[in-house]
Amino acid sequence: MKTYQFKLYQHKRNKHLHSAINASSNIYNHCIALHKRYYRLFDKHLNKNRLMKHIAKLRKKNEYWLLVGSQAVQDIIQRIDKAYQLFFKHNKKGVRPPNFKKRIKYKSFTLKQAGYKFLEGNRLKLGKRIYKFWKSREIKGTIKTVTIKRNPLGEIFIFVVTDFVDHQVSIMTGKSAGFDFGLKVFLTCSNNTEISSPLFLKQSLKELRLASRNHSSKKRHSNNREKARKNLVRVYKNVVNRRRDWFWKLAHQLTDEFDYLFFETLNLKGMQRLWGRKISDLALAEFIKILEFVAFKKVKLLVILTNGIQVQKLARNVILLLIN
Numbered sequence: 001m002k003t004y005q006f007k008l009y010q011h012k013r014n015k016h017l018h019s020a021i022n023a024s025s026n027i028y029n030h031c032i033a034l035h036k037r038y039y040r041l042f043d044k045h046l047n048k049n050r051l052m053k054h055i056a057k058l059r060k061k062n063e064y065w066l067l068v069g070s071q072a073v074q075d076i077i078q079r080i081d082k083a084y085q086l087f088f089k090h091n092k093k094g095v096r097p098p099n100f101k102k103r104i105k106y107k108s109f110t111l112k113q114a115g116y117k118f119l120e121g122n123r124l125k126l127g128k129r130i131y132k133f134w135k136s137r138e139i140k141g142t143i144k145t146v147t148i149k150r151n152p153l154g155e156i157f158i159f160v161v162t163d164f165v166d167h168q169v170s171i172m173t174g175k176s177a178g179f180d181f182g183l184k185v186f187l188t189c190s191n192n193t194e195i196s197s198p199l200f201l202k203q204s205l206k207e208l209r210l211a212s213r214n215h216s217s218k219k220r221h222s223n224n225r226e227k228a229r230k231n232l233v234r235v236y237k238n239v240v241n242r243r244r245d246w247f248w249k250l251a252h253q254l255t256d257e258f259d260y261l262f263f264e265t266l267n268l269k270g271m272q273r274l275w276g277r278k279i280s281d282l283a284l285a286e287f288i289k290i291l292e293f294v295a296f297k298k299v300k301l302l303v304i305l306t307n308g309i310q311v312q313k314l315a316r317n318v319i320l321l322l323i324n
Contacts, residue, residue, distance in 0.1 A: 001144070001161055001162070001163060001164075001165075002140070002141060002161070002162050002163075002164045002165070002166055003159055003160065003161050003162075004137065004139055004158075004159070004160040004161075004162070005157055005158070005159055005160075006133040006134055006135060006136065006157065006158045006160070007133060007134050007155065007156075007157050007158075008131055008132070008133045008155075008156040008157065008158060009131070009132040009133060009134070010155075011131070011132070013129055013131065014131070014156055016067070016127075016129060017126070017131075017148055017150075017156055018150065018154075018156075019067050020067045020068055020072075020109060020148070021106060021107070021108065021109060021148070021150060022103055022106070023064055023065055023067040023068045024068050024072060024076060024106060024108075024109040025101060025102075025103045025106030026064070026065070026103075027055065027065055027068060027073060027076055028076050028080070028101060028106065029100050029101065030055075030058075031051060031055065031076065031077060031080050032080065032098060032099065032100055033100075034046060034051065034054070035051075035080065035084065035098075045084060045088070048077050048078060048080075048081040051077050051081075052073075052074060052077055055073055055077065056070070056073075059073070068109060069109075069111060069114070069115040069127070071110075071111050071112050071113060071114055071115055072109040072110060072111055072115065074112075075109070075110045075111075075112065076109070080098055083097065083098040084097060084098065107149050107150055107151075108147050108148060108149035108150070109147070109148055110145055110146070110147045110148075111126075111145065111146045111147075111148075112144070112145050115127065115146075116146045118139070118143075121135070122134065122135035124158065126148070133158055139160055139162060140162060140164040141162030141163045141164025141165075142162060142163050142164075143160055143161070143162050144161045144162060144163060145159075145160075145161045146158065146159070146160055146161075147159040147160075147161075151233075151237075152229075152230075152233040153230055153233055153234065153237075154230075166297060170255070170256075170298040170299060170300070171256075172259055173257065173258065173259055174259060175257065175258045175259060175260075176258060176259065176260035176261070176262070177189050177190050177191060177254075177257075177258045177260070177261060177262070178190040178261075178262040178263075179261065179262065179263050180264065181263075181264070181266060181282075181284050183275065183278060183282075186282055186284075195250065197246075197281070197282050198242075198246060199281050199282075200239045200242045200243045200246075200281070201239055201243075201277065201280065201281040202281055204235060204238070204239050207235055208232075208235050208236070208239075211228070211231050211232040211235045212232055214228050214231070214232075215228035215229055215231070215232050243283060243286075244286070244290070247283075247286065247287045247290045248290060248294075250287070251287070251290050251291045251293075251294040251295075252294055254291065255291070255294050255295055255298050255300045256298075258300070259300050259301060260300070260301045260303065261291070261295065261300065261301070261302050261303070262303045262305060263288065263302070263303070263304055263305065264304075264305045265304055265305065266284070288304075
């Protein structure tokens with residue numbers, strides 16, 4: 001699977017997509033309310049097929065809900081059902097059931113087989129309207145899903161998932177290394193090499209505090225407060241983008257140098273309770289996810305050590321690597 005991300009042009013017709021996302025949040029919260037009421041009355045889990053039929057009847061009477069395609073509604077119900085299944089299975093491990101979401105925090109809706117059509121050039125037809133997007137690269141493979149998502153700044157992005165598998169030819173070095181995570185040094189390699197984190201959040205603390213103070217001083221529900229909120233979001237977004245860019249470059253650097261990478265599993269939530277912002281700034285969990293993806297593409301081996309048990313996350317065709 002491969003995911004493409006494209007940004008939609010800013011245009012007044014984008015208000016229809018914002019309305020569709022808001023309507024999706026309305027449907028989502030209504031489904032959550034039905035689940036809670038059904039469980040309280042019958043002490044049972046509400047079947048997703050029954051819920052789909054019920055919502056389909058309600059959509060015929062509610063024009064606002066018709067802004068959301070039928071497949072997007074099905075996806076919402078399926079995601080809620082999956083979240084409840086995980087809760088019933090792992091509730092003893094601290095997994096919580098899905099809950100209501102504020103409209104401002106609801107971000108997207110997903111179309112699977114219908115409701116969209118890619119036209120020539122950089123045009124996408126959603127429903128009866130045509131939108132333009134920045135087409136930075138060609139879409140390869142068969143399209144599986146199209147997700148319309150907005151960020152806190154009100155910008156809208158298109159996420160296209162295809163079945164295309166991107167194989168990369170990588171040079172095998174035969175080298176292996178173990179890495180130890182630390183607070184003072186981000187990663188310490190078994191060959192005594194140290195990798196320090198730039199601590200992007202710490203670098204931007206002064207700017208963040210100023211933006212946060214400016215936002216809190218503005219009158220609620222005013223235009224100035226909304227401008228200050230967007231400015232605060234931009235500062236946080238800059239921190240996240242710089243950190244992710246550094247993570248991607250570091251992941252490619254390590255996978256180019258080593259074929260086998262060993263990491264230890266840490267209780268990051270417990271560490272965050274002790275050291276707070278420092279752990280969030282280092283963001284080891286996010287780096288491991290990026291490293292897993294890069295290792296998969298380059299057919300490298302990433303091993304996570306958990307209490308002496310090796311949990312191997314192998315890239316495709318890694319058996320050939322082990323045989324050689």
